[in-house]
Amino acid sequence: MTSxxxxxSDPPRTPANRLGLDYSAEAERFGPPPVPITDAxxxxxGDRASRIYAKVCRLYGIxxxxxxxxxxxxxxxxxALGGRVxxxxxxxxxxxxKGRAFQQGYLDDIRRYCDHGARVVKFxxxxxxRDLAKEFGDPEAMSLENPxxxxxxxxxxxxxxxxxxHIADPDTWFQTKYADSSFYxxxxxxxxxxxxxxxxxxxxxxxxxxxxxxxxxxxLSGLLERHDNVYLDxxxxxxxxxxxxxxxxxxxxxxxTRWSGRLLFGxxxxxxxxxxxxxxxxxxxxHLAGSEGEAAELYASRYWALRTLWETGYExxxxxxxxxxxxxxxxxxxxxxxxxxxxxAVDPALLETLYRGAARSLMGDWRAAHG
Numbered sequence: 001m002t003s004x005x006x007x008x009s010d011p012p013r014t015p016a017n018r019l020g021l022d023y024s025a026e027a028e029r030f031g032p033p034p035v036p037i038t039d040a041x042x043x044x045x046g047d048r049a050s051r052i053y054a055k056v057c058r059l060y061g062i063x064x065x066x067x068x069x070x071x072x073x074x075x076x077x078x079x080a081l082g083g084r085v086x087x088x089x090x091x092x093x094x095x096x097x098k099g100r101a102f103q104q105g106y107l108d109d110i111r112r113y114c115d116h117g118a119r120v121v122k123f124x125x126x127x128x129x130r131d132l133a134k135e136f137g138d139p140e141a142m143s144l145e146n147p148x149x150x151x152x153x154x155x156x157x158x159x160x161x162x163x164x165x166h167i168a169d170p171d172t173w174f175q176t177k178y179a180d181s182s183f184y185x186x187x188x189x190x191x192x193x194x195x196x197x198x199x200x201x202x203x204x205x206x207x208x209x210x211x212x213x214x215x216x217x218x219x220l221s222g223l224l225e226r227h228d229n230v231y232l233d234x235x236x237x238x239x240x241x242x243x244x245x246x247x248x249x250x251x252x253x254x255x256x257t258r259w260s261g262r263l264l265f266g267x268x269x270x271x272x273x274x275x276x277x278x279x280x281x282x283x284x285x286x287h288l289a290g291s292e293g294e295a296a297e298l299y300a301s302r303y304w305a306l307r308t309l310w311e312t313g314y315e316x317x318x319x320x321x322x323x324x325x326x327x328x329x330x331x332x333x334x335x336x337x338x339x340x341x342x343x344x345a346v347d348p349a350l351l352e353t354l355y356r357g358a359a360r361s362l363m364g365d366w367r368a369a370h371g
Contacts, residue, residue: 023059027304036355041066050077088118107155123163130142160370173327208266237269245342246342252344305318315341
């Protein structure tokens, strides 16, 4: 692969393009991936933003998308992506009554998502869910074993849906944001309830962000050994770039090889019309972009970084700023600092399964069995 192509002019560098890359030219330089890619972890919303995202998908070889899309945006997203989308049920985060949104409201919404063809239901159980649960009056409301969560799992099972879950966050957050383990628990403790519900509900479980522990491949192998219904996606681009770059290529390749078929490509890209400058950048995700061009660069930056990680032998700084560096060491890093990106040049045969085969088998087998 030749050297990265920078933009002819030199506008200010942004957190999504700190190297000044021409992401359209970069897509041509990559050429097509070994197989068209299924991105099994996205959050695609917004009428205009989803159309910009669709153009980025065409550039970078993304052929199919699994998306946590708001119910109100499903028709727009389906049209923008030409029907090449699988929807994932998520709670209504816009509902001011969070207690309702995550309890009875979620049961109602799961049925609506199912009517739209969704076959995956998401359970968000990150450590910071304890803060949310405390806000609406039940500190245990977001536990995977809370009665409302169990009701939702039972309903999803009855409707022929399987599960996605977000369990843990980066080690950097446990060093800082979650330092109070008496409230948040240790990182290892995040998995105790998960392992029990995975045994109780034997449908597939897709655990986001490489299971929430890309820092520890040995732990992940143990999780996959203990539960043959567990799958992992590789989403959360900044986190994956930072931590997977630290693993020797041989160790990561051995992990990919051993668990080929149970690892799905993901990006965690979030699109919203807030990125286009029509809404205040002070709320939601709007601060990440403020125009159509910035939105396109934001979305493309994730695919550039991930394809660079998986397909090339690139050695250099990441194209994306990573605030976690400043979080753990504010004296050495600033808001535009980035970690090393070490490409792993993974064998194309392995990439075919990571990029498409695993997702196609998981969803295809499930739909064949459950409609």
